[in-house]
Amino acid sequence: MVNGDDNNARITNGNLAEVGQFPYQAGLNVSFGNSSTTWCGGTLISHRWIVTAAHCLDGAESVHVYLGATNISDVTEPGQRHFIVDQSGIIVHANWTKSTVTNDISLIKLPRLIAYSQTIRAAILPRLVNGSYSLYEQQTAYASGWGRDSDSSDSVSPVLRYVAMPVMPHILCRMYWSGAVSEKMICMSTSSGKSTCHGDSGGPLVYRDGNSSYLIGTTSFGTSMGCEVGFPAVFTRITSYLEWIREHIPDLP
Structure with missing residues (x-):
């Protein structure tokens, strides 16, 4: 079920x-209008775009994006980058249906292009x-x-x-x-x-x-x-x- x-x-x-083993991995701390948050993952697919699930971003007001991270509790970890994305950078599939979990996909547009490194690279x-x-x-x-x-x-x-x-x-x-x-x-x-x-x-x-x-x-x-x-x-x-x-x-x- x-x-x-x-x-x-x-x-x-x-x-x-290990550090840099999954350079395409994104961490998403998603904020909603009722002051609640949820944690999700995502995948970097270009210098500016991340793909994730629709159910992660449905109703979201903003997203704190982690890139290049292995330990998310250590923001001083070498190679980490952080971005805040507002609603204008969030695209949820128009036919996303929660009851059947269909078209469970969405996109995040970063506020600027990001350079690739040993810890950040698109899939x-x-x-x-x-x-x-x-x-x-x-x-x-x-x-x-x-x-x-x-x-x-x-x-x-x-x-x-x-x-x-x-x-x-x-x-x-x-x-x-x-x-x-x-x-x-x-x-x-x-x-x-x-x-x-x-x-x-x-x-x-x-x-x-x-x-x-x-x-x-x-x-x-x-x-x-x-x-x-x-x-x-x-x-x-x-x-x-x-x-x-x-x-x-x-x-x-």
Whole structure:
């Protein structure tokens, strides 16, 4: 089952990331009009744009963006950059539907271009291969974020963590979720209690080919039974939204 709380995913039982290991990772401290905040992840896809989940930014007034960070509790960490983005820099998919968690994707435009460095570099969007996009099934993919590191934890992790798990065949994921997973979603196997869950929402699911990191998903939702139970984690499938992304970022490489 999906419930509202489970749209905030975290990395459970993950590995600690090294500085610069995930240079495309963004941290998002999202502020709302009622003075509440929530923590999400995102992915840098160019010198100025970040992709994340719609449910992270729906109703947001502003976002404090962290780039180049490994330890978000240490703002003096070398390589970190911080930006404040107001509503004018937030684009939520017009057809985002909370009840079915469909079109769970949004964009953030940074107030200025950012230079790449050892700790900050964009992920690559998927490319056509022989006229079609890969489904990445059974391929190892990396999910990362600062979310809670266990079901018993009550706060996000100050240090970036990650898991490397195979992409689940879509037909199998649909069986787990009783058909609630559409073709515009992609799933990750979550054995040994390793998964995304509260605090990682909107963060990257990346396939690596040599030194290239391809963004294939953004963390969307998980089961209300807990993040360590082995139920598939669900992500928005980036290849289903490449046209939408390029409509808003026409000069994207």
